[in-house]
């Protein structure tokens with residue numbers, strides 16, 4: 001990926017992407033449009049701090065991501081977390097990206113509501129908004145945090161005005177309306193292990209990669 005600096009706002013969308021699926025891809029396209037970014041960087045997590053070791057390597061998850069977005073110029077696969085050693089902490093990624101862009105460039109970190117609900121377990125979570133805005137997409141069965149330190153942190157930063165968000169570089173939390181396709185990576189892994197078809201849950205290139213490499217069997 002070209003890491004050269006320009007003054008266009010930057011959106012990041014991280015995930016395990018094990019594997020990437022149409023739910024990820026649909027919201028990535030919608031987020032890039034709503035946030036009006038030139039590109040949305042999709043970042044596979046190399047070593048997820050909160051998950052058991054994965055049977056599929058970071059390199060394979062990256063290959064599936066690249067195959068999935070081949071014809072989508074607005075979506076970019078960013079290997080930033082694969083190039084670091086140790087657990088993939090988002091705060092480190094944000095610091096690295098912020099150092100590459102000007103301090104007044106808007107930087108957005110896009111997450112699903114399921115992720116927001118547990119963000120208070122992340123390394124240095126309270127400092128995330130020092131570097132970026134958080135853009136949260138609704139997901140079925142996941143509500144806003146209602147009480148405690150996380151709920152307070154959210155309400156202090158909440159911004160419902162997209163123009164206001166775009167006119168500052170970091171510090172706010174925005175809840176956006178995006179499609180919620182009822183697809184998850186877990187569902188895809190389970191289907192493959194049962195021998196069920198996964199066509200149309202993820203692009204054909206990803207289906208082929210999974211079959212050719214005997215993943216999730």
Ligand code: ATP
Pocket residue numbers: 014015016017018022023024027110111112113114115137139179180181182183184185186187
């Ligand atoms: P798993 O089933 O393995 O937990 P997942 O499908 O939730 O995986 P992740 O790679 O963990 O996918 O998610 C990356 C990001 O994509 C998260 O912010 C998550 O909220 C979001 N996301 C995942 N699936 C969808 C979907 N169907 N619609 C909208 N957002 C999604």
